[in-house]
Amino acid sequence: MWKLLIWVSLPLVSSKCYWNNPNPYPYFGSKTPYDTVRGDFRDVPEIEAKFRQNRISADANDFSECEAVSIWFMIRHGTRRPNAPDTKIMKKASYLKDNIIHKRTQGKGEMCAQDVDDLRKWMWNPKLDYKRSYLTTHGFQELFEFGQRFSQKFANFLEEVNSSVLRPTSEQRTQQSIKAFVEGLRGINQSFPIEDYILNDPVARPYRYCAKRGSQIINGTRAISEIQRFQETEEFKKVQENVQRRTGLSLELKPNTIKGLYDLCRFYRSYTLLKRSPWCSLFSDDDLKILEYVEDVQHYFKNGFGDSLNSQTGAAGLKDLYEKFHHVTKTGHKSITAYFTHDTMMDMIYSAMGFYEDYPKLSGFERKKDRKWRTTFLTPFAANFVAVLYRCPKLPSTTYRVQFLKNEKEVHLCGARLCSWKQFWETFHRFTKANLDFCDDDTYVYSV
Known part of the structure; x- marks a missing residue:
């Protein structure tokens, strides 16, 4: 009887502990640190070397003297602190900390002792408040x-650039990001001035002042209704039950509270040296995969294929890409163009190109596990889409080729490493007709 009483008094500890898990789930949607998913420019084979190896099977043309003559890219800012709405939800959820610890002393819950101890040591960062x-x-x-x-x-290219456009949006996070990027260009005997932001930037942030998108999407209910729909599924309810059981809390955890706990996990995790947060111990890997889908649905309907206005807006950025490259083919002047923007714009340019579109489409009805639209890999912190224009003088026909990279990994848009100028034209020339006239709608005005 005495042995039974001792066993009952012990907490129901989970077989898995977060604190010493060698491979915790690393994917957190748009709050994923860049290093988790990025490639490396330096590992991308040189054009000439790669084609020389595959000359017979891949392409009989001579790429031996190809040189980069223009680079264009859009890049999201790096890891940031949460915004005001997220901060409010996170802070409210953080008040559960003492309750979770107390439940552990009562022998309730399934959290490991070390995970609870790490949570006890955790403190709210006051910088988040201001x-x-x-x-x-x-x-x-x-x-x-x-x-x-x-x-x-691209050292050789950067040394010979004739003109540059490097521009952030109006936010502190993009302005500091572009400053960091320029500081990283060390050893280049060339200066790259940073342009002032444009308040209503038609390339890097056209959605910010698109009134029709505001009234139709931002003030619309589609994204919210799809998320609420998913939160009614058995899969999401299982997450609520799991967190409730793991923490030992008696009060019902509403979806908004789950979101706050999830954000405490992923925000704090994203900017700590060890890439860990004790709040992540509240979730299993399966729980995190399900919560990751919630954000994918949100981005899909607010910024992506869920509404045609998003691809129309993203086309404005791609119009700039085509025009910049076309100008170089006419003038021969080497140029670099870089816009430091936000995950919204990254989503929109992928939508405009038709990248990563799912069939059937994403919805809140059920989670599509093998989906292409995953914000973790599309728009992590510092996400980037890079296009490189090459001049290849030894080619027998049109000498220009275009290479694309996403998050420093090569993307084969045309089925091969390089798109011919004709293939590039067929894909991007249509964006020259893009405009933002459809945005005119005085029923909605963004706050500054």
Whole structure:
């Protein structure tokens, strides 16, 4: 009887502990640190070397003297602090900390002792209360290192650039990100001035002042209704039950509270040196995969294929890409163009190109596990889409080829490493007709 009483008094500890898990689930949607999913410019084979190896089977043309003559890219800012709405939800959820610890002393819950101890040591960062959405120190480092790798890969090109456009949006996080990138371009005997932001930027942030998108999407209910629909599924309810059981809490955990706990996990995790947060111990890997889908649905309907206005808006950025490259083919002047923007714009340009579209479409009805639209890989912190225009003088026909990279990994848009100029024209020339006239709608005005 005495042995039975001892066994009953012990907490129902889970067989898995977060604190010493060698491979915790690393994917957190748009709050995923860049290093988790990125490639490396320096590992992308040189054009000439790769084609020389595959000359017979791949292409009989001579790429031996190809040189980069123009680079265009859009890049999201690095890791940031949460915005005002997220901060409010996170802070409210953080008040559960003492209750969770207390339940552990009562022998309730399934959390490991060390996980609870780490949670006990955790403290709210007061900077979140007044430096909302600011770039973190880690976020600055992400863009600094991106600049270093970029300059090592394209050093010869950068030394010979004739003109440059480097422009952030009006936010502190993009302005600090572009500063970090330029600082990373060390060893380049060339200066790259940073342009002032444009308040209503028609390329880097056209959605910000698109009134029709505001009234139809931002003030619309589609994204919210799809998320609420998913939160009614057995799969999401299982997450609620799991967290309730793991923490030993008696009060019902509403979806908004689950979101707050999830954000405490992923935000704090994203800018700590060890990439860990004790709040992540509240979730299993399966729980995190399900919560990751919630954000994918949100981005899908607010920024992506869920509404045609998003691809129309994203077309404005791609119009700039085509025009910049076309100008170089006419003038021969080498140029670099870089816009430091936000995950919304990254989503929109992928939608405009038709990248990563799912059939059947995403919805809140059930989770599509093998989906292409995953914000973790599309728009992590410091996400980027890079296009490189090459001049290849030894080719017998049109001498220009275009290479594409996403998060420093090569993307084969045309089925091969390089698109011919004709293939590039067929894909991007249509964006020259893009305009934002459809945005005129005085029923909605963005707040500054």
